[in-house]
Ligand SMILES: [Zn+2]
């Protein structure tokens with residue numbers, strides 16, 4: 001999926017509906033620091049069939065969303081879900097949050 005297709009997806013009614021569920025849920029908080037400010041939704045895997053799958057979506061504050069993209073770069077470091085725990089610990093360490 002290229003960035004144009006992803007952009008189309010982000011404008012789709014299915015996504016907007018799901019995004020609003022997260023937005024309106026008072027429990028939605030950053031996966032790394034628990035903040036509820038400036039929440040972004042991140043997809044671990046950019047695959048069409050997984051884009052509406054809640055296990056492929058994580059909420060992050062703007063700062064930690066940036067951090068995740070910064071450390072992942074162009075490499076698909078979280079191609080599978082098994083590495084998610086390690087990824088979260090690594091991000092927490094980088095953010096200076098004790099695990
Ligand atoms: Zn955060």
Ligand SMILES: [Zn+2]
Pocket residue numbers: 041042043065069
């Ligand atoms: Zn993201």
